[in-house]
Amino acid sequence: MEQYINNNVKNIEISGIRKFFNLVSGKEDVVSLTIGQPDFNTPEHIKEATKQAIDDNQTTYTPNAGILPLRQAIHDVTNEKYGLNYDSEDEIIVTVGASQAIDVTLRTIIKPGEEVLLPGPVYPGYEPLIKLAGGVPVHIDTRDNDFKMTAQLIKEHITDKTKCVILPYPSNPTGVTLTEDELEEIAQLLKDQPIFILADEIYSELTYNEPHVSIASFEEVREQTIVIQGVSKSHSMTGFRIGYLLADRSIRKHILKVHQYNVSCPTSISQYAALQALTVGKNDSEIMCQSYAERRAYVLKRLKQMGLDVVEPDGAFYVFPKLKVSDHTSFDLGLRLVDEAGLALVPGDAFSEYGQGYMRLSYAYNMEVLEEGLNRLEDFLSKQ
Template identity: 65%
Template sequence: MENLINSKVKDIEISGIRRFFNMVSHYEDVISLTIGQPDFPTPDHIKQAGIQAIQDNQTSYTHNAGLLSLRKAIEHHVSTTYQLSYRAEEEIIVTVGASQALDITLRTIIQPGDEVLLPGPVYPGYEPLIRLAGATPVFVDTSENQFKLTSDLIEANLTNRTKAIILPYPSNPTGVTMTEDELKAIAETLKKHQLFLLADEIYSELVYEQKHTSIATFQEIHDQVIVINGVSKSHSMTGWRIGYLLAPAWLSRHILKVHQYNVSCATSISQYAALEALTRGSEDSKKMREAYKQRRSYVTRRLQEMGLEFAQPDGAFYIFLRFPLKGKSTMDRAIQLVEEAGIALVPGDAFSEYGKGYMRLSYAYSMKTLEKGLDRLEKFHLTS
């Protein structure tokens, strides 16, 4: 019967991050710095808002696009924080996490035969969604360009089949982000072509030295840009599964149709929790950001002392470090780290072929865990 399964589904694989995590989960006494999961609990006042929603019987369907009160909170949040102008009634859709926002957007704009540009290395969740929508992912090598998908790289890789570009900054796995000037150059390129751009900005609250700039601030490309965001990383709400997308009204009404038949609406209880996060939780994300910044400083200092090269992370909570392979594959080297040093890092080629020779380290862990893990990494690096 397996031959009856959709061939596109059979051809995709479980994320390389999860495959590696599952592969090493049976090892004992391993410090895992693999998963991009905030180690903070959801703030109490947000949890209480979810509990209160249950007690108030707010457990029925909401509007397909989400609670209007939440959409208005999103409208206000993106306006005051990122200077973006999107109308709650027509241009904002609340989704089941950022992943579902990406899925329904791609299924709306993509047709078989299209191509989608994305930077390599990159989060592995994009490629399967692109393929399931019938398009071909085109990975652009950014490893010699500070891991940034610049306007020049975009121009060099456009074809007559290019339908969309994915711009995921701050980046998973590298932690780098884009400057306003770099985004302006991309906007200048984009307006010359009939293309969509999906800006995945889920880590926008976790930018350290500079303020996050959204490419959607450039009004000349307003009709071409879809912004994806959510509360998972900013408020440590990964399990609540609330994301949102911002798009011009003419496009949102089509995306909403796919969303409606996909999930009807995001979970009502989680929407009330997200409403609390976005109206009274601004200090929560600031406290978490400061903690991540301190961890980043510690980890980068330790790696520099070890003589390991890495892209300087501007945001998110990842470091992408070049790791000597010593004649092994990236995967085998990562397994060797687990078996001989008791530390797990994600092999870089989980993020496309352009991650070969790198490892992703997540510092979304306590300082105690980071200290112990880096001690093991240092010992291995000096002796292996």
């Protein structure tokens, strides 16, 4: 029966990240700097709110878009921190993580054959969803531009088939982000064009040099922009699976239809946990961010001492060094690092062909683990 499977599904593959993990799982004495989630526990007050929601029997279906108090909290937080103004009644949807928000958005706006522009290297979760929606992913090479997809690069790739531009900043895997001036140039380029902007801002709370700026704060592109955020990274709540999207009511009403038939509603008790996170705990990320900043400084110092080319990350908790080793692919190098150095990093080619030659290192680990991992990397490179 496999021959009758949807070709859009048959033509996508398991992510390169997962393939790599499957190959190296079970290896002994391996230091892993791979994971893309905070190493902090969910704050205690959020866990208590989750338990209270169960005790209060908040275990039934909720409105499709999520409970109104949570949507109001999302409005308040994004307005206070990023200057956004999306109505809690009809411009916000609570989703099952940011991933589901991306999925339902793309399935709503993309028609077969339409193109979606996104940077390369980039998180591998976008391309399959674009293809499943019938779209065509167009990666833009950002390697010579400090991994930034700027207005000029976008302009060079716009065609009459372009339907959406994805701005995933701060970036996974590079950690870079766009400045307010760079975002304004993109806004001026795309305003009044029939092109959607999908702004994946899941790492917006984890920035180090300047506060995060959302492209949706530019009024001229607000109507065509869908903002995606969530509590996974900001509050160490990856398993709660709560994300949210903000969009003009003219777009949101259509996304809600896809969302409704996709999941009905997000998990009720997780919504109450997120409500606690975005009200009482709206600044919980500050402690984590301070720790990440210290780790970031240490990792950058060590990598530069090894003579590696690395673009300093502005946010998230990743760094994306280029390793001058003669292996044919980053994937091959990743396997060698595991076998010869007992170190697991994510191969850069998992993030599109433009990640070839790079490795993603996560510093969402304590200093002891980071030091040991970097010692192993330095020893490996000294033998090449």
